[in-house]
Amino acid sequence: DAGVIQSPRHEVTEMGQEVTLRCKPISGHNSLFWYRQTMMRGLELLIYFNNNVPIDDSGMPEDRFSAKMPNASFSTLKIQPSEPRDSAVYFCASSNHIIGNTIYFGEGSWLTVV
Amino acid sequence: AQTVTQSQPEMSVQEAETVTLSCTYDTSESDYYLFWYKQPPSRQMILVIRQEAYKQQNATENRFSVNFQKAAKSFSLKISDSQLGDAAMYFCAYRSPSAGNTPLVFGKGTRLSVIA
Numbered sequence: 001d002a003g004v005i006q007s008p009r010h011e012v013t014e015m016g017q018e019v020t021l022r023c024k025p026i027s028g029h030n031s032l033f034w035y036r037q038t039m040m041r042g043l044e045l046l047i048y049f050n051n052n053v054p055i056d057d058s059g060m061p062e063d064r065f066s067a068k069m070p071n072a073s074f075s076t077l078k079i080q081p082s083e084p085r086d087s088a089v090y091f092c093a094s095s096n097h098i099i100g101n102t103i104y105f106g107e108g109s110w111l112t113v114v
Numbered sequence: 115a116q117t118v119t120q121s122q123p124e125m126s127v128q129e130a131e132t133v134t135l136s137c138t139y140d141t142s143e144s145d146y147y148l149f150w151y152k153q154p155p156s157r158q159m160i161l162v163i164r165q166e167a168y169k170q171q172n173a174t175e176n177r178f179s180v181n182f183q184k185a186a187k188s189f190s191l192k193i194s195d196s197q198l199g200d201a202a203m204y205f206c207a208y209r210s211p212s213a214g215n216t217p218l219v220f221g222k223g224t225r226l227s228v229i230a
Contacts (some may be wrong), residue, residue: 031215037157043205043220050215089157102149103209103218105159112118 001024004106005093012112018080019108023092024073032105034067034077035091043091047074082113116141116208120221127196128229134181135191135224137206144199145211148182148189149218151201162204165189201228 005024025032032046034046047057049069057067064083069075077085089110095103117140127133134210139148150162151179165173165182172180177197193200207218 033217042222045217045219047146048215056217079216091159093159097215101215102161104161105151108157108159110157113128 002050004092004094004104006090006106008109009107010110010112012037013082015083016081016111017113018078019086019111019113021077021090021092021111022089023075023077023106025075025092025094026096026104027073029094029096029104030072031095031097031103032069032075033091033095034075035093035105037091037108038087046077046090078104079111083113084113087112097105116143116146116219118208118219118221120206121177122224123217123222124227124228125168125201126226127159127193129196131196132192132194133196133226134215135193135204135206135226136187137191137221139187139189139206139208141187141208141210143210147209147211148180149207149209150180150189150191151205151207151220152200153205153223154199159205161213163191187212196228198228198230201226218219 007022033048046059047067052069067077089108091108093103093105120227146167148165152160164173164229179192205223210216222226
């Protein structure tokens with residue numbers, strides 16, 4: 001089975017530009033998580049969805065960040081406008097409905113904002 | 115809110131030797147799930163081992179085992195016969211058993227170096 005698929009793997013963009021990160025969860029998984037990893041702050045949960053519904057977006061840093069999950073097989077994380085401090089690795093992860101089951105991660109999207 | 119603490123930012127081990135990475139957590143829940151993830155330089159997050167809090171038996175996966183002390187809220191990872199490929203960041207993580215899926219809460223990580 002294919003794992004969690006993220007795109008793009010790497011992106012370099014200029015400050016002020018819009019960035020869209022994409023994620024395809026593992027088929028059959030009903031929970032999807034977006035994490036951000038930086039040296040300073042480690043791994044932070046940004047938002048997560050259950051059955052395509054956002055459950056907790058308290059980790060979204062500010063209004064420049066938005067996330068959607070229009071269906072069970074696709075999610076986006078958008079940053080508009082981007083700033084240099086948004087440079088990080090963004091992970092998408094998914095899990096099935098079984099309580100406490102393993103969360104599987106994608107390979108991450110490395111974002112650099114210059 | 116739950117917190118996870120990894121008190122060792124960096125560790126090193128000689129190839130073929132054994133190393134233990136520490137993790138403590140804080141929770142008021144009686145049932146939960148604990149994980150160790152490995153992150154090599156590629157940044158991929160790879161599950162190493164998983165422990166259910168209601169199980170007294172410590173989980174093992176080949177050369178990897180845990181020492182789960184529920185009363186002490188401690189969850190250490192032991193790597194036996196260390197190999198060069200074990201060099202990575204290791205993250206301890208907690209997951210609540212709440213109805214509906216819940217996210218992982220991560221520690222800050224321990225960077226493990228393996229010396230040939």
